[in-house]
Amino acid sequence: MSDVLELAGVSLVRGGKTLLDEIDWQVNEGERWVVMGPNGAGKTTLLQLAGARLHPTRGVVGILDEVMGAVDVFDLRPRIGLASAALAAQVPDHETVLNVVVTASYGVTGRWREQYERLDERRAFRLLDAWGMSRFMNRPFGSLSEGERKRVQIARALMADPELLLLDEPAAGLDLAGREDLVQRLTEFARDPEAPAMVLVTHHLEEVPPGFTHALLLRDGVVVATGPIGDVLTEENLSAAFDIALKVSEENGRYSAVARA
Ligand SMILES: Nc1ncnc2c1ncn2[C@@H]1O[C@H](COP(=O)(O)OP(=O)(O)OP(=O)(O)O)[C@@H](O)[C@H]1O
Ligand SMILES: [Mg+2]
Numbered sequence: 273m274s275d276v277l278e279l280a281g282v283s284l285v286r287g288g289k290t291l292l293d294e295i296d297w298q299v300n301e302g303e304r305w306v307v308m309g310p311n312g313a314g315k316t317t318l319l320q321l322a323g324a325r326l327h328p329t330r331g332v333v334g335i336l337d338e339v340m341g342a343v344d345v346f347d348l349r350p351r352i353g354l355a356s357a358a359l360a361a362q363v364p365d366h367e368t369v370l371n372v373v374v375t376a377s378y379g380v381t382g383r384w385r386e387q388y389e390r391l392d393e394r395r396a397f398r399l400l401d402a403w404g405m406s407r408f409m410n411r412p413f414g415s416l417s418e419g420e421r422k423r424v425q426i427a428r429a430l431m432a433d434p435e436l437l438l439l440d441e442p443a444a445g446l447d448l449a450g451r452e453d454l455v456q457r458l459t460e461f462a463r464d465p466e467a468p469a470m471v472l473v474t475h476h477l478e479e480v481p482p483g484f485t486h487a488l489l490l491r492d493g494v495v496v497a498t499g500p501i502g503d504v505l506t507e508e509n510l511s512a513a514f515d516i517a518l519k520v521s522e523e524n525g526r527y528s529a530v531a532r533a
Contacts, residue, residue, distance in 0.1 A: 370396055373424065439473065518532060
């Protein structure tokens with residue numbers, strides 16, 4: 273078993289449709305992965321598997337040295353930080369920013385327990401501060417802009433000090449400055465050797481933080497390419513994954529792509 277994530281022959285079938293088909297994938301400690309592919313490719317589904325939110329139909333999913341099916345997922349989930357639009361949608365609008373983060377240590381949204389450890393609140397504050405959101409701590413989550421919400425979600429995902437961090441489209445809906453700010457923060461965070469293994473799902477090459485080490489390209493539930501980022505994010509692979517002839521460029525670890533004229 274690989275130490276962080278190991279998928280072997282994993283398929284997921286829902287409603288007679290094969291959403292993921294025979295996926296083999298290994299994530300090791302210290303690695304920072306990008307998962308890319310068109311709408312409907314199965315990226316979010318893959319992240320749900322990696323986050324112990326879904327069980328495979330076939331194959332073996334190993335997470336943090338545990339095997340899905342042989343472990344209580346409620347023990348496993350706190351060890352995995354997950355930020356996604358689906359999770360954010362579950363947060364009540366009136367919940368304060370600080371509570372959105374602090375409640376993650378209980379794996380719930382909504383403040384159901386009145387007595388929180390002061391330590392937890394301090395940690396939540398420090399995380400908000402690190403992601404530039406501490407001045408919003410008393411604001412209702414529902415009043416935040418999209419970019420502000422994204423940063424709160426990442427702070428929340430980190431609250432339980434996870435060994436694996438899963439980010440599903442953290443830059444979706446951000447304006448150019450917001451995107452660049454987030455890419456910069458993720459770049460710095462990825463550089464920290466203490467930071468957990470990471471998997472970042474995105475549609476856009478421009479959102480790939482420099483220093484990310486590996487990439488997986490998905491199309492129709494099938495892996496198009498996987499491995500070290502420079503080997504995977506090539507014109508040939510990306511054109512195949514997105515089914516369009518692309519011109520891809522890379523400068524100082526920043527990627528971009530446009531259709532070939
Ligand atoms: N319960 C389900 N039953 C049938 N099909 C499903 C189910 N859940 C998801 N799907 C389908 O599985 C496919 C993969 O969905 P998924 O959300 O993983 O894609 P994605 O790569 O994250 O796409 P996007 O880029 O749009 O977020 C989609 O075609 C979706 O409609
Ligand atoms: Mg998705």
